[in-house]
Each structure stands twice: as structure tokens, then as C-alpha cells.
Amino acid sequence: MKIVVLGGDGFCGWPTALRLSRDGHSVTIVDNLSHRRIDQELGVQSLTPITAIEERLAAWQRVSGRTIAFQNIDIARDYDGLAAMLAEQAPDAVVHFAEQRAAPYSMRNAATKRYTIDNNINATHNLLVALVDLGFDTHLVHLGTMGVYGYDGDGLEIPEGYLDVTVSNQAGQSLPRSILYPTQPGSVYHLSKSLDQLLFQFYARNDRLRITDLHQGIVWGTQTEETRLDDALVNRFDYDGDYGTVLNRFLVQAVNGYPLTVHGSGGQTRAFINIQDTVRCVSLALNNPPPPGDRVRITNQLAETQSVRAVAAMVAGITGVPIANVDNPRKEGESNTLRASNQTFRGLGLDLILLKDALLNETLEIVERYKDRFNPEVVPARSLWTRDNRPGLVPGLGEGITK
Amino acid sequence: MKIVVLGGDGFCGWPTALRLSRDGHSVTIVDNLSHRRIDQELGVQSLTPITAIEERLAAWQRVSGRTIAFQNIDIARDYDGLAAMLAEQAPDAVVHFAEQRAAPYSMRNAATKRYTIDNNINATHNLLVALVDLGFDTHLVHLGTMGVYGYDGDGLEIPEGYLDVTVSNQAGQSLPRSILYPTQPGSVYHLSKSLDQLLFQFYARNDRLRITDLHQGIVWGTQTEETRLDDALVNRFDYDGDYGTVLNRFLVQAVNGYPLTVHGSGGQTRAFINIQDTVRCVSLALNNPPPPGDRVRITNQLAETQSVRAVAAMVAGITGVPIANVDNPRKEGESNTLRASNQTFRGLGLDLILLKDALLNETLEIVERYKDRFNPEVVPARSLWTRDNRPGLVPGLGEGITK
Numbered sequence: 001m002k003i004v005v006l007g008g009d010g011f012c013g014w015p016t017a018l019r020l021s022r023d024g025h026s027v028t029i030v031d032n033l034s035h036r037r038i039d040q041e042l043g044v045q046s047l048t049p050i051t052a053i054e055e056r057l058a059a060w061q062r063v064s065g066r067t068i069a070f071q072n073i074d075i076a077r078d079y080d081g082l083a084a085m086l087a088e089q090a091p092d093a094v095v096h097f098a099e100q101r102a103a104p105y106s107m108r109n110a111a112t113k114r115y116t117i118d119n120n121i122n123a124t125h126n127l128l129v130a131l132v133d134l135g136f137d138t139h140l141v142h143l144g145t146m147g148v149y150g151y152d153g154d155g156l157e158i159p160e161g162y163l164d165v166t167v168s169n170q171a172g173q174s175l176p177r178s179i180l181y182p183t184q185p186g187s188v189y190h191l192s193k194s195l196d197q198l199l200f201q202f203y204a205r206n207d208r209l210r211i212t213d214l215h216q217g218i219v220w221g222t223q224t225e226e227t228r229l230d231d232a233l234v235n236r237f238d239y240d241g242d243y244g245t246v247l248n249r250f251l252v253q254a255v256n257g258y259p260l261t262v263h264g265s266g267g268q269t270r271a272f273i274n275i276q277d278t279v280r281c282v283s284l285a286l287n288n289p290p291p292p293g294d295r296v297r298i299t300n301q302l303a304e305t306q307s308v309r310a311v312a313a314m315v316a317g318i319t320g321v322p323i324a325n326v327d328n329p330r331k332e333g334e335s336n337t338l339r340a341s342n343q344t345f346r347g348l349g350l351d352l353i354l355l356k357d358a359l360l361n362e363t364l365e366i367v368e369r370y371k372d373r374f375n376p377e378v379v380p381a382r383s384l385w386t387r388d389n390r391p392g393l394v395p396g397l398g399e400g401i402t403k
Numbered sequence: 404m405k406i407v408v409l410g411g412d413g414f415c416g417w418p419t420a421l422r423l424s425r426d427g428h429s430v431t432i433v434d435n436l437s438h439r440r441i442d443q444e445l446g447v448q449s450l451t452p453i454t455a456i457e458e459r460l461a462a463w464q465r466v467s468g469r470t471i472a473f474q475n476i477d478i479a480r481d482y483d484g485l486a487a488m489l490a491e492q493a494p495d496a497v498v499h500f501a502e503q504r505a506a507p508y509s510m511r512n513a514a515t516k517r518y519t520i521d522n523n524i525n526a527t528h529n530l531l532v533a534l535v536d537l538g539f540d541t542h543l544v545h546l547g548t549m550g551v552y553g554y555d556g557d558g559l560e561i562p563e564g565y566l567d568v569t570v571s572n573q574a575g576q577s578l579p580r581s582i583l584y585p586t587q588p589g590s591v592y593h594l595s596k597s598l599d600q601l602l603f604q605f606y607a608r609n610d611r612l613r614i615t616d617l618h619q620g621i622v623w624g625t626q627t628e629e630t631r632l633d634d635a636l637v638n639r640f641d642y643d644g645d646y647g648t649v650l651n652r653f654l655v656q657a658v659n660g661y662p663l664t665v666h667g668s669g670g671q672t673r674a675f676i677n678i679q680d681t682v683r684c685v686s687l688a689l690n691n692p693p694p695p696g697d698r699v700r701i702t703n704q705l706a707e708t709q710s711v712r713a714v715a716a717m718v719a720g721i722t723g724v725p726i727a728n729v730d731n732p733r734k735e736g737e738s739n740t741l742r743a744s745n746q747t748f749r750g751l752g753l754d755l756i757l758l759k760d761a762l763l764n765e766t767l768e769i770v771e772r773y774k775d776r777f778n779p780e781v782v783p784a785r786s787l788w789t790r791d792n793r794p795g796l797v798p799g800l801g802e803g804i805t806k
Contacts, residue, residue: 006555012660019689051565051586058551061731078624079513079517083513098676108534109536110482110486110532110535113528113532114482114525114528114529114532117525117602118521118524118525118528121520122517122520122597123522123526124518125516125520125521126517129513129517130513130514132513133512133513155572156572156573156578157572157573163570164570164571165568165569165580165582166568166569166570166577167566167567167569168567169558169559169560170559171558174569175559177568179517179568179582179585180585181691182580182585183601184608185605186609188605190741191601191602191605195524195601196602198586198594198598199520199594200600201587201600202591202594204787205587206589206734206789207789208789232769243648273765329767331609373452385609386609386610386611399519
């Protein structure tokens with residue numbers, strides 16, 4: 001297949017592009033390198049030393065003998081550039097990772113809220129409009145998030161995108177309906193992915209675009225088979241308060257001898273998936289496109305659900321470091337249950353990696369190796385979720401993170 | 404109250420601003436005059452000769468003794484200008500009409516699709532972000548559309564924004580939930596208002612903003628008590644294929660002796676409201692804000708539902724002109740039923756104007772008066788809804804419109 005990977009320089013996009021290239025697909029990465037720019041803006045960097053995109057691509061050619069093309073296009077701002085690239089490529093599939101993807105960053109301030117909505121919605125919409133305008137039957141695979149569902153915790157297993165409900169009409173008849181799961185996003189970032197869902201629904205219905213939306217859990221892990229092949233191919237490892245996911249922050253804290261900072265009671269339950277499974281799931285999705293005219297295919301991309309407290313306990317058990325509870329900057333319940341279906345990928349025979357199987361490996365291999373690049377000052381989350389949160393409530397350097 | 408009317412130069416915004424000023428509120432209109440620019444772009448004009456905004460405001464001061472302030476700000480592009488204006492005004496309420504509001508225009512081509520989403524979403528989001536950033540408890544009243552509900556026609560009366568449903572959990576228990584009505588927008592314009600709903604839901608929940616969303620039917624009529632006071636205050640009357648609503652197009656066709664062009668069978672049923680009631684409903688909404696922390700208050704703003712065929716028959720009955728059926732450019736069913744609740748405004752004692760009561764009056768007073776400004780060439784809709792619609796299927800000048 002001819003595949004364009006939008007956002008192919010990022011944490012999920014890069015290993016996906018390598019895997020698709022290894023599998024013999026013709027791959028073009030399109031990226032505006034925005035995460036590298038935001039690293040500069042925030043004064044943070046990946047724990048792993050990622051190389052320039054040109055070096056990455058040269059290394060891939062060296063170790064695999066395969067070429068991945070690259071175009072630097074800001075697809076949210078440069079519609080003409082996007083449309084010209086698509087016209088030239090005429091891809092069979094587009095994988096769309098090209099969105100601002102950190103919830104805390106999206107809640108930092110007015111500018112980051114606006115950037116997240118403006119960037120993510122225009123990126124997705126420009127892509128949809130261009131595919132329609134070109135008359136292409138390209139399969140669009142988008143990375144969504146489990147976070148669009150919200151965490152109501154009423155015991156319902158979260159279905160894959162669509163909820164079966166019953167409504168009563170005025171004659172007292174019960175009518176069954178299958179509806180998009182009513183979203184309850186918890187941040188502007190999650191909101192942007194909820195908006196994406198409605199964009200996809202419209203264009204699948206009006207223009208018969210073939211779209212798969214992958215609602216992914218929190219990704220952990222760093223390396224894949226392909227990124228391990230050369231130091232210059234190493235994937236990102238973010239641990240800062242904006243882009244670092246909870247597990248990465250625990251791992252760097254543990255290896256460097258800091259207590260593990262848990263927001264609130266840690267009763268928040270989340271979905272998790274390993275980066276290697278992200279790559280496999282995207283590949284499976286590409287091989288199973290919905291037919292034209294179908295509704296958007298929504299698949300949950302998770303291996304397990306765990307509470308933040310349980311994840312902290314796992315890391316503490318392996319490393320022996322203590323857990324420190326700090327105030328939660330997010331506006332959310334102290335705890336929730338979360339059960340979510342992942343029957344599509346299970347049904348395709350995927351044997352997903354669990355935290356308990358591979359956690360130690362990740363700890364030792366990556367975090368130990370790049371220990372000297374660790375900067376404890378960037379770990380705390382600094383975003384205030386609402387004006388109800390007083391600055392004093394946000395965990396500062398003095399809380400939880402001191403050695 | 405101190406009230407900012409965003410989009411206050413437009414068809415609904417202008418008469419609303421006048422009414423609020425007459426009622427003693429301190430009113431500031433903010434508008435980037437985009438509809439006047441789009442008139443130029445499309446080569447069309449309002450049947451009524453609307454005057455420059457400065458003339459309008461001077462005339463209002465002359466006839467009423469009251470001053471309405473005006474600021475030209477593009478709220479989707481100029482966040483700093485918007486925030487500075489809000490900081491200066493510290494309004495009790497903001498009425499938000501500042502969106503591209505024509506479904507056919509939103510479906511013309513790639514550029515108008517992109518403009519509609521980019522403009523409408525950033526306008527709404529910038530406003531929400533600014534109110535949060537300023538820490539204001541301003542009541543936001545937004546003009547939504549009945550079109551977000553879609554026209555499924557399964558006999559269910561459309562509720563006011565929220566649908567009561569039952570979901571079954573894995574233990575077989577039935578759980579009642581009240582959810583945002585699952586939207587099925589029929590155009591990119593309607594899609595933009597569906598996206599707005601999710602933005603409002605998030606900011607009401609996360610930041611306790613007080614928001615009222617008015618889901619309005621198709622507006623008909625032109626003048627209100629205030630706009631009649633002086634020729635320079637006259638409201639817009641759009642009849643072109645993009646911005647002209649169905650009734651306006653029938654009226655200009657009838658008065659000028661053309662057959663009334665009905666798309667398809669005319670079985671499409673829509674909600675209608677007179678412009679005078681729009682103004683009264685907005686005023687009532689302003690006087691009944693939801694408390695902070697409440698979910699978004701959604702109110703349906705309609706007086707009646709009618710099929711397009713029935714509306715054509717009414718106009719034909721009054722004027723004696725024949726009806727001509729032409730192909731429908733929209734992707735929609737040939738006919739649908741539509742029943743929708745308007746209990747909130749009925750409950751507030753509003754006696755709404757019906758088509759049968761006031762239609763003739765409008766015909767004679769406005770369309771006859773400005774008959775010499777009629778241009779038959781701009782009446783047909785030229786937007787293709789999907790790539791399935793061949794250009795030949797779109798009603799051209801040769802079909803239906805020839806005298």
C-alpha cells in the first residue's frame with residue numbers, strides 16, 4: 001500500500017511509520033515537527049536523545065535498505081500544501097496522528113487551549129475536505145483517545161464507539177438506537193478528539209469516506225523492534241508534566257530515587273497499551289478498512305485498565321521507591337471504575353502486552369541508560385484545570401518531587 | 404444589563420441589538436461585517452437596501468435617542484481584540500450570532516467548507532476561552548440551529564437539547580441517562596453548530612460558564628418594530644441560493660411572477676420562526692440565565708413545523724403563481740416528519756407568530772416595495788452536496804426559474 005503518515009515524527013507516528021515501511025508499504029511521513037518546537041517552548045526534552053528527522057530517515061535506510069519520504073507541512077495551516085501532497089501521492093491510506101496530544105498542555109493557558117482546538121480541528125477537517133475534493137477513496141485511520149468517553153464510573157462497560165440505547169416515543173413505544181457514545185471529555189485535548197468524531201461522522205455519511213477511529217488508552221513503553229535497530233532510530237520518552245504520561249513519570253522518578261508522585265488518591269482508573277501494540281493495532285486497522293458508505297469504524301485500542309495507584313504500586317514493588325500523594329490539578333472524581341471493550345483487536349487474534357509482563361524491562365533498558373539526561377524540575381504538572389484550582393493546590397517542586 | 408452582541412450587523416443580530424437597546428440595555432455590537440464581504444464575493448445583495456453600519460447606528464440614535472456602540476473585530480482571528488473588548492466591557496451577557504450561517508454556502512467548495520469550520524469553531528472557542536481567562540460570570544446566549552438534530556423522521560418528538568435514554572449494563576440492569584441529543588448534521592454549517600454544542604458542554608462543566616444555546620428553526624420575515632422606525636434601519640432580506648431561506652425565495656419568485664421552485668418533492672419538513680419572535684426569544688433567554696454549574700440550557704426556538712410543499716402552497720394560494728419541482732441538490736431524504744418541543748418559550752407565555760397569520764403582510768410590504776432590486780439569476784442553489792451529485796442534477800437557470 002501507499003501510505004501517508006501524518007505526524008510521523010511523533011511518539012506513536014515514528015514507530016508506526018517504521019513498521020509500515022518494514023512491512024513493505026511505501027511510506028511518506030508528513031510532519032511540521034511541532035512537538036520539537038513545543039519541547040523548546042517548554043524547556044523540556046525527551047529522556048531518550050532523539051535525532052533530527054533527516055538522521056532518523058538516513059539511519060532507517062542504512063539498517064533496512066528502505067526509504068521513507070518526508071515532507072514538512074503544517075496541515076492545519078497549509079491546506080494547499082496538504083492537498084498537493086495528497087494529489088501527488090494518491091495514497092491508499094492515510095494514518096492521522098498530526099494533533100497536539102497532551103491534555104495538561106491543552107489546559108495550560110488561553111494560548112494553548114486555543115492552539116489545541118485550532119490546530120487539531122483544522123488539521124482533521126483540512127484532511128477530510130482534501131480527500132473529498134480530490135475524489136479519493138483513501139482509507140483514513142485516525143488516532144483517537146479513550147478519554148473521549150469520560151470516566152463516569154456507573155459500571156457500564158464502554159463499548160467500541162457506539163452505544164445501544166432505547167428511547168421512548170410519545171406513544172410509549174421503545175425504540176432502539178445505536179448512537180455515538182455521548183462524550184464527556186476531561187480536557188481541551190480530549191474535547192478536540194470528541195469534535196473530530198463528529199467531523200468523521202459527517203464526512204463518512206455525506207461523502208462515503210472510509211474512516212477508522214482508534215480510541216487509544218495511555219501508551220507506555222518506548223521502543224519497538226524497529227526503533228531498537230539503531231540508536232538514531234530511538235523513540236521519544238517524555239516525562240515532563242505536560243507530555244509525560246503517568247507511567248513514564250513514575251519510571252524516571254523511581255530510577256532516579258524520587259518518590260512516585262500520585263495525583264490525589266490515585267483512584268483514577270485508565271486504559272493502557274504498550275507502544276508495540278499501538279503499532280500492531282494500526283497495522284491491523286489498515287488491513288481491515290470499512291467499506292464505503294459504512295459508518296465510522298471505531299475500535300478501542302487498549303490492553304488493560306488499571307488505577308494510577310495500582311500502576312504506582314507496581315513500579316514501587318519493582319524499584320523499592322515510596323509513593324507520595326500530591327494534590328490533583330485535574331477537575332475529576334477522586335476515583336472511578338473503567339471497563340472497556342477491546343473485542344475488535346482481541347477478535348483479530350492480538351495477544352496484547354500487559355504492564356506486569358514488560359514493565360521492568362522498560363525501566364532498566366531505557367530509563368537507566370539515559371539517567372544522566374533526567375531533569376526533576378520538569379516532572380510536576382503545572383496546568384490549572386479550572387479557575388477553582390488555586391495555584392497553591394498545584395504540586396510544585398516542593399511537594400512530592402524532592403529527593 | 405450590559406450586553407455585547409457578536410454578529411450584531413447580521414440578519415438576526417441587528418434587530419436583536421435594536422430591541423435590547425430599546426429595552427434600556429447598554430448594547431455594543433461587535434461584527435467584522437463578513438456577510439457584507441460574502442455578498443460581494445457571491446455577487447448578490449439583500450433585496451432590502453441595507454445601509455452602512457455607521458448609518459444604521461446614527462439612524463437608531465436619531466429615532467430612539469439611544470446609542471449603540473460598534474467595534475469591528477474578527478473574533479475568530481483576533482483573540483487579543485476580542486479579549487480586550489470583553490475586558491473593557493465586562494458584559495453581563497454576550498449574545499453570539501458571529502458565525503457563517505448558510506448551509507449551501509458551507510457546501511459550495513473546499514474553501515467555504517474550511518472557512519465555515521475554521522471561522523465558527525474558533526469564534527466560539529475564542530469567546531469561551533476569553534470568558535474563562537477573564538474570570539467573568541457572563542451569561543453566554545448562542546444561536547444554534549434545529550438542524551443539529553437531523554431529520555431522521557422516526558416519529559420521535561425532538562426534545563430541547565437532551566434526550567432521555569435507557570442503557571443496559573452487563574448485569575442486565577436498565578440505567579436511565581439524559582444525554583445531548585445525538586446530532587446528525589446535514590451540512591458543514593450544521594456540523595459547525597454540532598461542534599459548538601460540545602464546546603459549550605465542556606466549558607459549562609469544567610469552568611461553570613453559564614450558557615444558553617437556542618436551537619432555532621428557519622427564520623422568516625424581515626422587519627421588527629424597531630427596524631420599521633426608519634428606512635436606514637431596514638433589516639436584510641436574502642433570497643440568493645446560498646443565504647436566502649426557502650420562504651424568502653418563494654416570496655421574491657411569486658411577486659416577480661416566477662414559478663416557486665421546490666427542491667425535490669418538497670416533502671422536507673422544517674421548523675419555522677418569525678424574526679420578531681427570534682428577537683423576543685433572545686430577550687427572554689437573557690432574562691432567564693441558568694445558574695453557574697448547571698449544564699448548558701438548550702431551548703428550541705420555533706413556532707411551527709411545515710413541509711416545504713405546504714409553505715409553497717401557502718405562497719401560491721396568496722399570489723396565484725404556480726409551483727415547479729426541481730432536483731434537490733442536498734443529500735437528504737425525499738420527505739420527513741418533524742415534531743419538536745418548544746415548551747420552554749411556550750411556558751414563558753410567548754404567543755408565537757405563525758406563517759398563516761403574517762405571510763401576506765410580508766409579501767406585500769417588503770417584496771413589492773423593493774421589487775426593482777430583484778435579480779432572478781441569484782435564486783438557484785449552486786452548491787453540490789456530495790460528489791454523487793452530478794452538476795447536471797443541480798437546478799440551473801433553465802429549470803424552474805424561467806419566467
